[in-house]
């Protein structure tokens with residue numbers, strides 16, 4: 388293990404991010420209660436047992452994150468990778484944006500999008516202010532705040548949870564071990580600002596990576612983040628995950644992180660069907676999304692509060708959905724799943 392990267396430093400960093408996220412949410416909730424009480428969500432009580440279970444899951448997540456770095460799935464430096472200076476400079480904007488968020492929440496306005504958006508370019512389920520965020524997914528401003536907002540929402544565990552796709556992805560690609568690594572194509576569906584692609588790049592330094600998203604603003608942000616990596620030439624494609632502009636059987640690996648819960652059921656199935664179509668036989672799909680009621684009943688209050696606090700119109704349907712069955716309907720075999728804190732990871736292969 389490289390000398391500067393100690394387990395203690397990693398644990399301390401994550402504890403610090405966790406405290407920061409908790410403090411941010413506590414202060415912003417109190418502010419909303421004081422300044423915009425009409426918009427304040429009514430949340431359900433969180434039992435102490437759930438907090439204990441979460442704390443234990445949080446610690447397990449950090450342990451796995453560290454161990455998989457030690458196993459060489461990805462370099463330990465990835466554990467510390469974040470655009471710290473950019474986040475620090477954008478943090479004040481997160482606060483300045485809050486009143487607009489409260490207003491939308493108070494007025495139950497969920498389609499407050501830039502007037503320049505050509506609505507016919509997008510499916511109707513997409514034309515909303517997910518999480519009440521300003522401009523939905525449809526502006527550079529929204530894209531510039533997204534990563535930091537997710538980091539705060541998940542108390543600094545967004546990347547550790549995203550990284551759980553790496554081991555099944557790397558292992559799944561062993562089906563193509565007879566090919567040069569540089570000939571393997573891996574597609575990240577709904578790549579957003581490219582945080583997942585950045586993790587994948589660290590684990591698969593030679594693979595050809597492609598990111599797809601409906602938002603060109605988020606892809607521009609992804610282009611900025613990814614272009615900071617030496618020798619990276621990001622291939623980012625604007626498109627709908629339900630009908631992707633890629634040939635049948637053109638990818639050996641597909642990932643999709645935090646998309647399923649933002650889709651209505653039919654679109655969820657369409658995306659899984661299209662992931663199957665673009666994969667070559669033998670290829671692997673790794674999905675990551677929120678845990679669900681069936682696998683994590685102990686976190687039911689957290690799931691309920693998430694839905695009440697943020698505009699997540701399809702979340703209630705998603706947490707009761709049977710993703711294993713959907714993967715099977717799409718044609719996938721060997722479906723398996725495991726949970727890491729608030730994220731469930733499904734791995735499936737196309738035979």
Ligand SMILES: C[S@@+](CC[C@H](N)C(=O)[O-])C[C@H]1O[C@@H](n2cnc3c(N)ncnc32)[C@H](O)[C@@H]1O
Nearest residue numbers: 524577578579600601602605626627628644645
């Ligand atoms: C919650 S974000 C997740 C982004 C990223 N995967 C991550 O881990 O941060 C959801 C992303 O899905 C994209 N999206 C939503 N519906 C989509 C669709 N039908 N096709 C492609 N992208 C979609 C949004 O633009 C957004 O970037």
